[in-house]
Amino acid sequence: MAEFFAFLLSYETLRVIWWLFIGILLIGFAITDGFDLGVGTLLPFLGRNDEERRVIINVVGPTWEGNQVWFILGGGAVFAAWPPVYATAFSGFFIALILTLFAMILRPVGFDYRSKLPDPRWRNFWDWGLFVGGAVPALVFGVAFGNLLRGVPFHFDADLRAYYTGGFFGLLNPFGLLAGVVSLSMLVMHGAVYLQLRTEGEIQQRARQMVALAVKVFVGAFALAGLWLLIGVDGYRLDSFAGVAAPSNPLAKTVVRDGGAWLAQYGQHPWMLLAPLAGFGGAALVWLFSQRQQPGRGFIASSLVLAGVILTAGFSLFPFIMPSSSDPNSSLMVWDATSSHLTLKWMFGVTVVFLPIVLAYTTWVFSKLRGTVTVAQVRAADKVMY
Template sequence: MSIPVDYETLRLIWWLFLGVLLIGFAVMDGFDLGVGTLLPFVARTDTERRVLINTIGPVWEGNQVWLILGGGAIFAAYPPIYAAAFSGFYLAMFLTLVALILRPVGFDFRNKLTDPRWRRVWDTGLFLGGFVPALVFGIAFGNLLQGVPFRLDQDLRVFYEGGFLGLLNPLGLLAGLLSVAMLVMHGAAYLNVKTDGVIQARAKRALQGAAAVTVALFALAGLWIASGVEGYVITSAVETAGPSNPLLKTVERVPGGWLSNYGAHPWMIIAPAAAFVGAAAAALLARGRAEVTTFVATALSVTGIVATAGVSLFPFLMPSSLDPASSLTAWDASSSHLTLFVMLVATLIFLPIILAYTSFVFRVLRGKVTNEYVEKNSASLY
């Protein structure tokens, strides 16, 4: 079969697609996680908590499609990444899965009884369903930047030699807190769009505080990585269209290595700039009535933060701290030429459908969720 796109280009396209899917998850499902994290703080009464729940209840399942797409893309396009990640981050991913399961259960069970104790239990579950995944995803990125303790043998089998507690290192925890602050900011911007009155006022205050924390933690993380974290650099010839065998290259750890891409490709500075500008703009815009523009600003900041991690790591996807040569990159950890092409065709067909459906849903569900609306439709809403 003649494939009209060369292997190198397909690998680069799938690196970009993987970034798009991860950013899509952070932007679309991120505000759901942020609203869940804000639930005990922004909503003071049962009616107010139901308002928050009903802002995301109709859309969270569709938003979580981006997580499924991202996981599926890693499994099919970069199988060694999938294998290494599920070996190394197994307990962290299990914890995240448990937390995510609390969301649908909480949405469906919370309103079954009016007992305040019953509802407090599920409110706690919804909080954990937002906070824990946001924290764990950030910790995972923080550990990627330091290298993951795995190695490959000559048969390319993955051996992970770390533990769960090893993930809870200072930089990993900093990245986790940055992730939480970022998604709280984004969730507060969504509540600014979807609510009014006292809930909206609290959401605005939360947005401004979270935006300031996001800027501070992102700057601190950048300084830490620039001054105290060794990056990874390929020192041998790069076979961008070669076989998927990570052991054919040589890699060195270099202080400040994660900044090398910005020197070689100055345009990449757009990513961290977008992170700072988006958060700062959102904090300023929240003082007025530009609700949708504020949400776009937080989405820009989220996009910039996730993109910064991606372009800093490129071409690495999962560096190895045990054996740098075992590090997995976009050039040597991909599926076959044919597999990537078939996936590309499927993506070009179905991704526009997902985007169109998502746009349709949000258009149909536009408008604010108010206390009066929730009380009037108490039996039919979450």
């Protein structure tokens, strides 16, 4: 037992555990806030009049705030567990992140303020605000991951101050944009299947058609991205480093660019292929369940897709988190971009205690708010609902 804890709490194990935790947070974010972003993106298209739009807004209205905390916590956890990544990625992707924040700021006010005034122009404005608040983040997250896979131009000086040398438009390269399409289409799919679950009648039918469309776009984009990764994107390979338990100094290693590096993982560890398989197989199940009018199962399959896609990106990059294209030796990876051993230990303890509590009460809240939202309900509770 003592040996097990010594192994569990060793620096190298905690570093892997924290890689996993950040992955879990990202997946938690994609599954919960992901459908809010998808629903926001679909709002102006699936809701054809004010009441229908209110139905769609109220499907996610009572729970979106809690869901968004996955995103906030993702930021906080990266700060606590991977400070150099937090510092380098967020200052490097500056304009992209600021635009995403601008878009996300529209959401809380969009939900809460939209139906507080009757003017149709006011309401229409906020509907499009919620569209921007859904679509822009959904796109940008994919673009960011696409660029991580390509490598990002940054380096450190001797004080470990990060310098990002690419511009904003450098992020909008074809592969980055394709990854953006992957994330946007999968979140739209996820949002549409959730709407199918929580609405009735015409809106539900429109949502069902949207699921079918989004599945097709997603499968195409995900397959194309995999192919591109195979032939067109250089990976990075760790050449020498200070060790898995060495102090976190990203300058103490050498890294080489290597054409097949990203996919080499799957040859060495074939079980990792389960991740992309979950992406493709899950998408097929989403389509099947949605067509058969079983959106509850469809939602579970859709969650599987999100987990599969995020893990695919994570597995491909491992042990890298953020490779540098301009100075590969400055790349940030699991073994040299973490917090100190003590900090990882404390954060591990806190997470093990509180994450299950969070999951428990989130489940309770969702169970209390289950059931469909209808036009009749919105009419009856005009002053109470969003």
